[in-house]
Amino acid sequence: MNRYPLWKYAMLIVALLIGTIYTLPNFFGEAPAVQVSSGKVTVKVDSAMVGRVEQALKTAEIKADFVQFDGSSVKARFADTDTQMKAKDVIAKAVNADPADPSYIVALNLLSRSPQWLAKLYAFPMYLGLDLRGGVHFLMQVDMKAALTKKAEALTGDVRSLLRDKNIRHAGISRDGNSVVVAFRDVEARESARRLLTDSMADVQWLPGSGAEPSLVGSLKPQSLVAVQEAALKQNITTLHNRVNELGTTEPVIQQSGLDRIVVQLPGVQDTARAKDIIGRTATLELRMVDDSTEAQAALSGAAPVPFGTERYMDRGFGPIIVKRQVVLTGDNLNDAQAGFDENHNPSVNLTVDAKGARIMKEVSRENIGKRMAIILFEKGKGEVVTAPRINSELGNRFQITGAMSTQEANDTALLLRAGSLAAPMEIIEERTIGPSLGAENIAKGIASVTWGFVAVAIFMCIYYMLFGLFSSLALGFNLLLLMALLSMLQATMSLPGIAAMALALGMAIDSNVLINERIREELRNGASPQAAIHAGYERAFATILDSNVTTLIAGVALLAFGSGPIKGFAVVHCLGILTSLFSSVVFSRALVNLWYGRQKKLKSLAIGQVWRPEPEADVPGKA
Amino acid sequence: MELFRIKRDIPFMKHALIFNAISFLTFAVAVFFLVTRGLHFSIEFTGGTVIEVETPAAADTEKIRHTVEKMGFGEIQVQNFGSSRDVMIRLPVREGEKQTEVVDKVFAALCTAESGTVSRHQQITDKGESISKQICNSSAADGSKVEPIKLSRSEVVGPAVGAELAWDAAKALGFTILGIVIYLAIRFEWKFGVAGIIANLHDIVIILGFFAYFQWEFSLAVLAAVLAVLGYSVNESVVIFDRVREAFRKYRKLNTHEVIDHAITSTMSRTIITHGSTQLVVLSMLIFGGPTLHYFAMALTIGICFGIYSSVFVAAALAMWLGVKREDLIKGPANKEDPDDPNAGAVV
Numbered sequence: 001m002n003r004y005p006l007w008k009y010a011m012l013i014v015a016l017l018i019g020t021i022y023t024l025p026n027f028f029g030e031a032p033a034v035q036v037s038s039g040k041v042t043v044k045v046d047s048a049m050v051g052r053v054e055q056a057l058k059t060a061e062i063k064a065d066f067v068q069f070d071g072s073s074v075k076a077r078f079a080d081t082d083t084q085m086k087a088k089d090v091i092a093k094a095v096n097a098d099p100a101d102p103s104y105i106v107a108l109n110l111l112s113r114s115p116q117w118l119a120k121l122y123a124f125p126m127y128l129g130l131d132l133r134g135g136v137h138f139l140m141q142v143d144m145k146a147a148l149t150k151k152a153e154a155l156t157g158d159v160r161s162l163l164r165d166k167n168i169r170h171a172g173i174s175r176d177g178n179s180v181v182v183a184f185r186d187v188e189a190r191e192s193a194r195r196l197l198t199d200s201m202a203d204v205q206w207l208p209g210s211g212a213e214p215s216l217v218g219s220l221k222p223q224s225l226v227a228v229q230e231a232a233l234k235q236n237i238t239t240l241h242n243r244v245n246e247l248g249t250t251e252p253v254i255q256q257s258g259l260d261r262i263v264v265q266l267p268g269v270q271d272t273a274r275a276k277d278i279i280g281r282t283a284t285l286e287l288r289m290v291d292d293s294t295e296a297q298a299a300l301s302g303a304a305p306v307p308f309g310t311e312r313y314m315d316r317g318f319g320p321i322i323v324k325r326q327v328v329l330t331g332d333n334l335n336d337a338q339a340g341f342d343e344n345h346n347p348s349v350n351l352t353v354d355a356k357g358a359r360i361m362k363e364v365s366r367e368n369i370g371k372r373m374a375i376i377l378f379e380k381g382k383g384e385v386v387t388a389p390r391i392n393s394e395l396g397n398r399f400q401i402t403g404a405m406s407t408q409e410a411n412d413t414a415l416l417l418r419a420g421s422l423a424a425p426m427e428i429i430e431e432r433t434i435g436p437s438l439g440a441e442n443i444a445k446g447i448a449s450v451t452w453g454f455v456a457v458a459i460f461m462c463i464y465y466m467l468f469g470l471f472s473s474l475a476l477g478f479n480l481l482l483l484m485a486l487l488s489m490l491q492a493t494m495s496l497p498g499i500a501a502m503a504l505a506l507g508m509a510i511d512s513n514v515l516i517n518e519r520i521r522e523e524l525r526n527g528a529s530p531q532a533a534i535h536a537g538y539e540r541a542f543a544t545i546l547d548s549n550v551t552t553l554i555a556g557v558a559l560l561a562f563g564s565g566p567i568k569g570f571a572v573v574h575c576l577g578i579l580t581s582l583f584s585s586v587v588f589s590r591a592l593v594n595l596w597y598g599r600q601k602k603l604k605s606l607a608i609g610q611v612w613r614p615e616p617e618a619d620v621p622g623k624a
Numbered sequence: 625m626e627l628f629r630i631k632r633d634i635p636f637m638k639h640a641l642i643f644n645a646i647s648f649l650t651f652a653v654a655v656f657f658l659v660t661r662g663l664h665f666s667i668e669f670t671g672g673t674v675i676e677v678e679t680p681a682a683a684d685t686e687k688i689r690h691t692v693e694k695m696g697f698g699e700i701q702v703q704n705f706g707s708s709r710d711v712m713i714r715l716p717v718r719e720g721e722k723q724t725e726v727v728d729k730v731f732a733a734l735c736t737a738e739s740g741t742v743s744r745h746q747q748i749t750d751k752g753e754s755i756s757k758q759i760c761n762s763s764a765a766d767g768s769k770v771e772p773i774k775l776s777r778s779e780v781v782g783p784a785v786g787a788e789l790a791w792d793a794a795k796a797l798g799f800t801i802l803g804i805v806i807y808l809a810i811r812f813e814w815k816f817g818v819a820g821i822i823a824n825l826h827d828i829v830i831i832l833g834f835f836a837y838f839q840w841e842f843s844l845a846v847l848a849a850v851l852a853v854l855g856y857s858v859n860e861s862v863v864i865f866d867r868v869r870e871a872f873r874k875y876r877k878l879n880t881h882e883v884i885d886h887a888i889t890s891t892m893s894r895t896i897i898t899h900g901s902t903q904l905v906v907l908s909m910l911i912f913g914g915p916t917l918h919y920f921a922m923a924l925t926i927g928i929c930f931g932i933y934s935s936v937f938v939a940a941a942l943a944m945w946l947g948v949k950r951e952d953l954i955k956g957p958a959n960k961e962d963p964d965d966p967n968a969g970a971v972v
Contacts (some may be wrong), residue, residue, distance in 0.1 A: 079709045101798035131916075140786065270757025272778070273728055345958035429782035431727070437759075438676075438776045452912055453905030460901060497845050500917055501852075504924065505908050507902030509857060514901070515863070518894040547811060548859035554803035555855025559848060564789070565668075570848040 003536045003597040004591055012591050015482065022485035023123040025114035031065070032084035033111040034091055036104050037073035042377060042384050043103045044412070047072045049095070052393035056094030062087050066116055077111045084108060101382060126488050128267075129495030130570065132443045134436030136275050140240075140426045140435035142260045147232035147424035148178045150227070154335040155180050155204065155218065157355035157397045162200060168193045171213070179219040181209060190214040210319050229260070232423035237262055238415065243278050257564070262426070263614070272433055279428075285331030285417060288323045289364075290372035290388050292479030296322040313376060315385040323374045323385070328364050337417035339410040340400075347410035348402040348416065349387075358397030363397040373403075375417065387413055447501030453503050454480070456508055465517045467607035468593070472513035475589035479509050482580040487573065505577025508552065512585035513549075516541040520608055530603040538590050545586065553578050633889040634799045636936060637944060643937035651826055654833025661836045666843035668824070669790055671783035672718040673726045677734065678774040682708040691737040692730060706915040717783045727778040728758075735760035738772035792846050800851055801825070804858050812865050812954060815946040820861040823939035827857050834926050835919075843918040848860035853927030856902075860895060860935030865943070867891050869953045880948060884940050899932050 038045050047069045052069050053076055064087065065077040076091070076603035077085045085108075092099075092106040112125045121168060130137050156175045159182060163170055170193065171183040184190040186217065190208070194216055197206050209215030220228065237254055240262065244252045248534050253265035269275050291310045298304035299312070299322055305320060315321045336352040353361060364373075374388040389401045401413070458476065461469035487494065520537030528536060554579060559571035595605055636643075648955050677688075688711055689702040697715045701845050705712035715726060735742045740762030801821055808817035828850055835842050867887035871878065878886065906928060910921035 056941075141782075142783075186827060258953045270775075272759065336669035410861060430785050431778070431780040432779040433727070433775065435678075435776040436773070441914065442916060445912055445917065447907040448912035449905075449917065456904040456908060457901045460904065464897070496916055497848060497920070500845070500909060500913070500920055501848075503905050504902075507905035508859075510901045511859065511898040514894050514898045518897070522890070544863055546725065547709045547862045547866060550807060551804050551858040551862055552852075552855035555851050555858075558796045558799040558803065559851055563844075563848070564792065566844045567796075569846045570845070570852075574852060 002531055002594045004594045008587070009591060010012070011338055012588060017476065017487040019478070019481040021118070021121060022123045022488045023481055025112055025118050025123050026484060026488060028113035028115075030110040031077050031079070031080045031113040033075050033077040033109045034084060034088050035073050035075050035107050035109040036091060036095060037107070039096075039102045039105045042386065043125075045069075045073055045104070049104075053091055053097060055088050057087060060086070060090040063092060065441070075109065075111055076584070077113075093343070100195050122489075124488065124491060127491060128439075128443075129493045129498070130265055130267060130434050130439070131496045131566075132439050132446070133267050134270065134434050134439035135265060136272050137266075137277070137430070137432040138264040138279065138432075139257065139430035140262045140279075142233055142236055142262065142263060143425045143427065143431045144229050144232065144260050146218075147229060148572075149175075150335065151220065151228045152178045152180060153354055154352060155201075155220075157353075158201070159197065159218065160355065161358065161396045161398075163193060166196055166379065168196065176217075179217050182216045183209075184214045184220070186218070187214045190216060233260065234424060235423035240264060240279060250406055257315065261429075268436075270433060270435065272431060276428065285328050285334060286375050286376045286378065286383070288325075288327055288376060290374050291322045292372060300350040313374070313383050313385045315374075317386060321374060321385050321388060323376065323388075328362055328373065329353065329357050331417075332416065333360075337414045339407065339414040340430075341520040342400055342402045346402055347405055347407045348400045349410050349414045350398065350400050351417070352398050355397065358486075359371070359400065361395045361397070365391050365393070365399075369393065377417075386417065387522065401530070421435055442496050446496055446503075450480075450499060450506065452501045454506055461510065461513070462608055463509065465600055466609050467596070468517050468520070469609070471589050471592045471596075472510065472517065472585075474592060475513060475584045476506060478501060478588045479577075479581045479584035480506065482584060483573070483577050486576050486580065490572075493569065495566060495569040498573045499568040501570045501573035501577060502548070505574065505581060507575065509585060510579030511548065512545045512581060513589060515544055516585065516589070517608060520606070524606065524608070530606045533606065534593060534597060538586070538593075542586060545582065549578050549582050570624050630889055630892065632886040633882070634892075635885055636749055636888050637884050640881075640937065640941040640944065647826060647934065650833075651745040651829055653716050654830045654836075657833050657836040658829070661839065663832065663836055664839045665786075666841050667714065667779060667781050667786070668840070668844045669786045671781045671786040673717075673730075673778075673781075674779045675713045675715075675727055675730055675775070676705060676777040677711050677713070678776045679709050679711065679772065680770065683711045683910045687737065688713065690735060691733055694708075695730065695733055696725070710817050710915075711893050727775075727780060731758065731760070731773075731778075734773050735762075735913050738762055740772050742878045789844065795885065796851060797854075800854055804855070808858075808862070808865075812869065813948065815952065816854055816861075816865045816943055819939050819942035820858055820865070820935075822942055823861055823934040824854050824857045824931075826938050827927055827934050828854060830930050831923050835923070840919050840922065843919065845917075846923045849920045849923035849927070853924060853931065857927060857931035857935065860899075860931055861939040863894065864888055864890050864935055864940055868940075868943075868948070872950045876950075879887055879942055880950070883950075884944055888936055888940060895932055895936070898927050903928050 036045060036049060050067050050069050053074055054064075057064050057067070057076065062083060063079075065079065067074065067076040076087065078087055088106055088108060092102075092104075095104045095106065096102040112119075114123070114125065118124075152175050154175055160173050161179055163182070167276050169185065169189055171185050173180065173182050175181070182193065184193065192209075194206050197204070197216070197218065201218070203221055204214050204218045206218045206223050207384055209217045233256060237256065240254050241252075244254060244264065244266065251268075252376045253263065255263045257263045264279065266275055285298070291307065293307070295304060295307040296310060299306045299310075300320055309325050310318055310322050311325055312322055333356055334351060335357075337349075340348050340350045342348040369391055372388045372390050373385045376383045377386050387401060387403075389403055403415070454476065458473035461472045461476075463469065465472060466474045483505065487498075492498070503579075516537050519541040520533050521535045523533035524530070553575060556571055556575040560575060563571050597606070641935075683704065685702050685704060689700070692700050692702065692713055692715070698718060699716055701712075701714040703712055703732065713839075715730070727864060728869075732742050737759065741761040742758055742760050758775060759771055761769055762772050805814075805817040805821050808820050810815075831850055831853065834840070835846070837906065840846075864887050867890060868883055870889075871883045871886045872917075875883065877887065906921050906924045909917050911927060913921055
């Protein structure tokens with residue numbers, strides 16, 4: 001009755017194996033590494049960079065453990081810090097042609113020391129939270145009101161140009177809060193305007209105004225309102241990514257938190273002032289006319305100096321370009337940039353400018369049809385031409401950039417144009433700095449408390465329950481292994497509350513084992529045969545174990561659902577710990593018991609500690 | 625080894641009234657302290673600024689207090705934290721103040737007070753991670769460079785965040801209580817659900833009472849511990865209720881309070897051993913976990929101690945006062961043969 005089928009053992013061995021493999025990376029520690037990431041929004045790091053880095057290291061005869069591309073940066077790991085420093089210089093020299101204006105950030109970093117084959121199995125160590133690693137944490141609040149106001153401003157401009165295009169006369173367009181108010185002289189004009197606006201602006205609902213004069217009030221539909229806010233948040237996150245990349249130290253965390261908040265965590269950074277400086281920095285966008293005159297052509301070929309009133313910039317694709325100093329428009333007037341398609345189904349970048357921008361664009365474009373206009377992105381005081389399209393016709397508040405570009409290029413350009421600015425202003429509402437030594441101390445203390453807790457419980461169990469105590473302790477160890485493996489697989493962020501939850505999970509996991517062992521003793525006390533006692537012990541204790549774990553799980557889920565930050569870190573480990581302990585105490589410990597006792601037909605006694613039998617008179621509980 | 629050799633069922637319920645009076649008293653005392661003293665909320669809830677600095681020798685907290693007080697932040701707190709070299713400074717939220725600049729200002733002032741200058745420093749750790757940080761430099765008497773004060777941790781929390789956290793915590797608490805009551809009501813009977821949850825709220829109020837009386841800092845981690853205790857402590861009640869149900873089936877001659885006595889007595893050893901081992905782990909956290917885990921472990925310690933007591937004397941007794949009967953748990957013959965009930969075989 002106490003035998004497990006072979007498949008159950010096979011399953012446990014697989015679980016043990018998977019557990020071990022995925023827990024392993026956590027024990028290797030970290031090795032020095034060099035990370036190459038983009039230094040400008042206009043520069044993208046791709047897998048080709050791996051080759052360049054490898055080549056540079058090869059020529060300098062520096063041996064790297066490996067060089068790999070991880071989606072946004074290239075990382076190379078080295079055996080020791082000396083090699084790392086040398087490699088950093090070599091790589092920096094190789095990838096950055098101009099040290100004064102680096103296109104790539106070459107930074108020192110730490111990478112897990114675990115071997116490559118583990119990484120190939122997607123076994124990575126847990127990510128250490130800031131409290132264990134040191135760094136700065138910001139919680140930023142996005143001003144959604146401002147995002148909506150900006151959108152309403154844009155709508156006002158759109159309405160104006162739409163009505164003008166269709167020759168519908170109005171008596172003034174104004175913005176009232178987040179809605180657009182259009183006044184009319186007569187009801188017919190209002191009705192035709194209403195038809196037009198409803199058809200051409202799907203995300204706005206138009207209602208007649210309440211005043212004596214005929215008017216229309218347009219406001220964003222609820223779902224578009226949400227969409228605007230989501231877009232603003234996304235754009236802010238993108239912008240933050242670009243800016244934070246510049247710090248280049250370690251993998252930053254930039255995440256949405258709730259509806260209107262962004263969490264920024266920068267491990268390894270201690271200097272909040274500099275971090276804030278970079279987060280708060282705005283890249284600016286400028287639209288200027290390209291100088292295609294003969295003097296400029298001569299200047300480009302190097303035959304003449306740059307003409308008066310112009311400047312020379314580098315274009316992303318084509319090389320130098322001469323543009324006029326006079327600024328047509330700045331990024332402040334740019335409301336949106338989206339990738340799309342033109343009427344011939346070629347990829348395009350669709351730009352929207354605000355009312356003031358539209359006026360200027362109209363004038364400038366009318367006068368300069370056939371000429372080129374450059375869009376220049378300024379970062380850290382240095383400008384770079386993103387694109388320089390030819391003006392084909394008079395432009396309004398919405399216009400397209402088309403040309404020989406792929407969909408991907410259109411996306412990138414749109415991203416670049418948006419990247420400079422924030423969709424809505426942000427404010428830092430929470431800020432944390434944790435020193436690196438404090439982090440190391442926290443890890444050491446957390447691990448010490450788990451270890452000593454485990455040792456104490458294991459010793460007690462072995463003394464009190466003898467062999468069954470040993471089984472329980474092994475099950476407890478198995479539980480810890482599974483928990484670590486699960487957390488590593490999920491790439492959870494381990495923080496101090498998480499370690500505390502792990503310790504607590506150990507304490508609580510033993511409960512199931514105690515329940516089982518006590519039950520077996522009780523069965524023995526009541527005169528059951530050893531095999532029957534084991535069987536009954538496990539079977540009967542199960543209901544109780546389930547009940548008690550479900551209640552704990554309810555509390556854990558509540559914490560997970562409503563908690564944030566440290567509470568969530570605690571809750572994740574807590575909930576997972578309950579699940580793994582359920583599995584390990586019920587299935588794993590029983591497998592051990594079955595393996596040990598299951599095959600013995602004439603089992604006389606169990607090594608479960610002393611079983612004291614009451615006097616016969618006390619057989620019936622309560623009053624004898 | 626066996627610790628518990630209980631010959632007969634201990635008549636717990638005979639003394640239920642006395643124990644209930646005692647628990648009511650402790651509960652009342654805890655509520656009294658909660659009302660009169662209130663909880664000492666961490667800045668996660670209240671908003672504000674916490675700065676932790678480390679000094680090379682034992683810190684002169686008076687001097688630090690004086691320096692910070694001069695800056696006029698209102699009611700500030702300066703105290704040692706962990707060791708005599710670590711100092712924690714707490715500043716309240718103030719209207720119109722750019723909170724995020726406070727840390728830099730205070731650190732600069734403290735550094736100046738130690739006749740040092742603040743500079744930014746790019747440093748590479750022995751592991752090869754580059755760290756940029758603010759450090760305070762000053763020259764020692766013998767001309768060597770020293771760091772008279774080190775910034776080890778700082779936190780700034782806006783008041784809005786705190787209010788939201790408190791609301792989230794209330795929601796989590798509400799959800800947990802509701803969830804547990806519903807679960808117990810389905811699995812057992814509503815009387816057990818109510819009894820169990822009251823017993824556990826009793827534990828929680830007592831933990832809070834301790835935190836109020838000693839003015840220990842009530843942080844998010846402590847809140848997590850309190851809610852974990854809520855789930856954990858229900859365990860005890862569930863194990864006992866489980867036995868009550870079984871005993872009702874098994875010993876048909878016993879009356880309700882004898883059944884409860886039997887259930888408690890027969891789970892006694894398990895209760896004590898489980899709590900003992902959990903307590904071992906929590907104590908290890910209390911001893912080795914350092915100051916950051918201190919209050920977390922403390923809340924758990926108190927919760928576990930009172931958890932034993934409350935599940936025995938409060939939960940079981942309350943269930944008894946609520947009038948739990950055999951019929952509540954054993955319903956008709958159809959239920960008796962429920963194939964999913966692992967206790968079905970226990971019927972004699």
